[in-house]
Amino acid sequence: MKIYNTLTKKKEEFIPVNPPNVGIYVCGPTVYDYFHIGNARSFVMADIIQRYMRYKGYKVKFVMNLTDVDDKIIKKANEEGVDAKEIAERFSEAFFEDIEKLKVRRADVYPKATEHIAEIVDLIKKLEKKGIAYRTNGDVFYDVLKFDGYGKLSGKKLDELESGARVEVNEKKHNPLDFALWKSAKPDEPHWESPWGEGRPGWHIECSAMSMKHLGESFDIHAGGHDLIFPHHENEIAQSEGATGKPFVKYWIHFGFLNIRDEKMSKSLGNFFTAREILKKYPAETIRLLFSQTHYASPLNFSEELLNSVNKGLEKITNFYQTINGLINQTDESAGYPQFDVQKFYHAFEAAMDDDFNTPKAVAVIYDFIKEANKLISGEKNYSKNFYADILKFMDKTAEGVLGIVQKEKVSQSDTPEKVDELLDLLIKTRLEAKKSKNYQLADMIRDELNKLGYILQDTKDGTIIKRK
Ligand SMILES: [Zn+2]
Missing domain, CATH: 3.40.50.620 (HUPs)
Known part of the structure; x- marks a missing residue:
């Protein structure tokens, strides 16, 4: 190393x-x-x-x-x-x-x-x-x-x-x-x-x-x-x-x-983010994957667009892990072990990490691994339990064990308080636009429907405020 x-x-x-x-x-x-x-x-x-x-x-x-x-x-x-x-x-x-x-x-x-x-x-x-x-x-x-x-x-x-x-x-x-x-x-x-x-x-x-x-x-x-x-x-x-x-x-x-x-990054420039703020919007794995995609010694240019694009990469990893996890219990006894060299990927992963912790290369190895394994599992054929177990083991030891980028339990992000706030904001903005274009029917409908869900809208001279009943 x-x-x-x-x-x-x-x-x-x-x-x-x-x-x-x-x-x-x-x-x-x-x-x-x-x-x-x-x-x-x-x-x-x-x-x-x-x-x-x-x-x-x-x-x-x-x-x-x-x-x-x-x-x-x-x-x-x-x-x-x-x-x-x-x-x-x-x-x-x-x-x-x-x-x-x-x-x-x-x-x-x-x-x-x-x-x-x-x-x-x-x-x-x-x-x-x-x-x-x-x-x-x-x-x-x-x-x-x-x-x-x-x-x-x-x-x-x-x-x-x-x-x-x-x-x-x-x-x-x-x-x-x-x-x-x-x-x-x-x-x-x-x-x-x-x-x-x-x-x-x-x-x-x-x-x-x-x-x-x-x-x-x-x-x-x-x-x-x-x-x-x-x-x-x-x-x-x-x-x-x-x-x-x-x-x-x-x-x-x-x-x-x-x-x-x-x-x-500085507070005076208004581009200051605490880890706590970012963690409210993105899972740890996204942040870790983003960091891993740059060598530790290089400067890293951070932005929300970058986080969003990394989120797509994370989805790929998560879906792959979940698919294999599902397949491992539904194999038939007669299924065989395909032509697949897991050791090759361990070596590539280690070679990357041994070279001054080259995590961008290590991440590329994980993606290659997923790509090759996906080619096999996308066919009709079933494979032996051992094969799926070896795949999961590789992911557990490298992607998760070293880099920490596998979302084991995919958290549902839809019901976090932050997401609810964002959705309410969106509805208030939509209602405002409706009023501006004199579509009072739509504006009233949004108010009434929110009311049924337990939110009261009040129009003040400073804008619309929203309260829970
Ligand atoms: Zn010190």
């Missing part, structure tokens, strides 16, 4: 540190809001990577942190006048609900920053002892000039980074690229005791402390969004290797950006 490694900028043969064990750490959410569809892409692709590692027989330990103390959480808590803890708990719960809906398998550990303060403090103490960290009035900073390898992940030299990065100006720092390991307590902020006084950890040190605690000082795979390469992951390497003197992570994997119609 080959993986593109951001650290070496090459596709490399995957050789685990301690086979058959594989340790994977993925930067998780900062729990201050619902996660957006770009985050969903990272979570789903990381899920596919861990599922495939398990498919290959590796003993995977998958760790994803929850950043539950952070400026954004504190800001939101202050806006709402509640405790930071309440915000973190509310959105952690929402995070788990949404990843479950996305069919993302649970990680083995979800460490929380606030439950690893002792480990974080220990790590900072180590760095201070080695002279790599310095304190100024209750804050502790990392001294980037003391770590030789600084810039090796982003592939940039210190002066390039200094001029290119938007680094915060702070006269307490020796170098503009130095970053906070420990921040002294401010009023109304969560804080903990430490050798440097009361305060809270910086974001970067959390990931170093939690990944090494749960996966060891050197582990296999660290993944995250492309935007985390600098400074977050660069800083993680500096902290961990600075403290231990050992290589921190063997393979760094980064997920490409998700754009909305060629534009960066």
